[in-house]
Amino acid sequence: MGDWYKADLAYIHDIGYGDFADQAAVEILVCFQAHQIELGLVVDLGCGSGIWADHLVQAGYQVLGIDISEAMIELARNRVPTAEFRMESLFTASLPTCQAVTALGEGLNYLFDAEHNSSRLGSIFQRIFDALESGGLFLFDLVEPGQVEQGQVSQGFREGDDWMVLVEKQEDLEKMILTRRIITFRQEGRLYRRDEEIHRQQLYNAEEIAEQLSQIGFQVQISNAYGEYELAIARKAITARKP
Incomplete structure (x- = not known):
């Protein structure tokens, strides 16, 4: 879906x-x-x-x-x-x-x-x-509203034994929208597979x-x-x- x-x-x-x-x-x-x-x-x-x-x-x-x-x-x-x-x-x-x-x-x-x-x-x-x-x-x-200051972008990451995720967040207070850009790396064999998703939330x-x-x-x-x-x-x- x-x-x-x-x-x-x-x-x-x-x-x-x-x-x-x-x-x-x-x-x-x-x-x-x-x-x-x-x-x-x-x-x-x-x-x-x-x-x-x-x-x-x-x-x-x-x-x-x-x-x-x-x-x-x-x-x-x-x-x-x-x-x-x-x-x-x-x-x-x-x-x-x-x-x-x-x-x-x-x-x-x-x-x-x-x-x-x-x-x-x-x-x-x-x-x-x-x-x-x-x-x-x-x-x-x-x-x-309030996770990220207006006009600012926050960045962070978290990792496990076979994965890592990077998250970038920003808020648009006029539209009351929080946008998260999420980049993932997941191990498959000796290599890591990269993927990316954009999540939007109505505040x-x-x-x-x-x-x-x-x-x-x-x-x-x-x-x-x-x-x-x-x-x-x-x-x-x-x-x-x-x-």
Whole structure:
């Protein structure tokens, strides 16, 4: 469905950045228990390589994972064969009745899908509200402006035993767009294969998103963390409960 999170970047993201899903999962499960969500179906939007889905299945939940990346879906199916995974856009996917919906890792910010624009958020929020059982939860994190100073470009890298990733970021505050240029190197035999992806994210203000959710009928809380796990700069976690 697009040239995003192809095989090499999906592999690198899974092995090199999976700590986010692992650490957030522990705290979100505590949140589920606090809201008496102890079983049933959880819909995981932008499920990635299935790390969070694996935590859910081990805790006794049913899982439907949705992601636009074919490579990510393949990793998820291999990791959690007992869960259901579908390759499609989270902005157009039909949602079954469920106890919780999650979108971890900035899934609602990504502009991978031609259907994604700020005016469509209200539509997906309404579909999530309608799909949730009474007392159900919608948990997600999003990116706000502030990762990079206006007019500046940030650069960084990370490496593992058989891979390296270089990331260049810049923000356009007029259009509220964050652009990431991602260059990957993955070892194959004695050589390294190079690939490149451009990811664009629509930046949002968490307070404005919370207001949209409230108008639909959710009870909303904004935080800088999932429980005890603090998010990185310019990220917010939102917990929305259907009364």
